[in-house]
Amino acid sequence: MECKEIETILLEALSLEEVKVTQEGTHYKIIAVGDCFDGMGRVKQQQTIYGPLMAHITSGELHAITINAFTPTQWKREKVFNM
Template identity: 45%
Template structure:
């Protein structure tokens, strides 16, 4: 898969989020920014992303996914030098 394919899948399955995807093949880094994450624990945020890609993970099209899921306020306050952890 290509990063743009992963981005389109996520945009179609999770409303109101901005996605930044890096990687290639079956290994990707997903950064998701959206109000949908407000009040969610880090685990629940990751589960939301994983569930949106469950078909691709089950088929093997996606294998390794690293996820950063932030609210817009968290994203804006993150230091650019910290890779916006």
Template identity: 45%
Template sequence: MELKEIERILKEALKVDEVYAQGENAHFGVIVVSDELAALSKLKQQQAVYAPLMPYFSTGEIHALTIKTYTAEKWKRDRLLHQFS
């Protein structure tokens, strides 16, 4: 699965400011920047991010997914700690 495809799917399915994907060999991590999503409980955040990607878990294109969520303000402060731009 291509990283840009994961980003596109999440951008289309969720109300997000930014999405960054990394990984390979069916093991991926995403950073999702969204005030709306970050306001939800951790469980609800995971459910929201997993939902549009579920078909890819079924096919094995995605085996594992790590999710980190940020508000826009927190991402502005913390983005230098990450390798994403």
């Protein structure tokens, strides 16, 4: 599955400001930024991302996924610390 296709699915399904998907072999890393994650625990954030992708996960098209979800404020802070 193409990274851009995953980004499109997530942007259309969720109220996200930004989505970045990278791939190394069969492993995908998803960074999602949106106000929708405000007040959610990490598990709920991941469930929110998994939801729109579930058909692709159950079919085996998507296999290994790492998810990092941030509010816009958290994302700004994360980018500063990781520069």
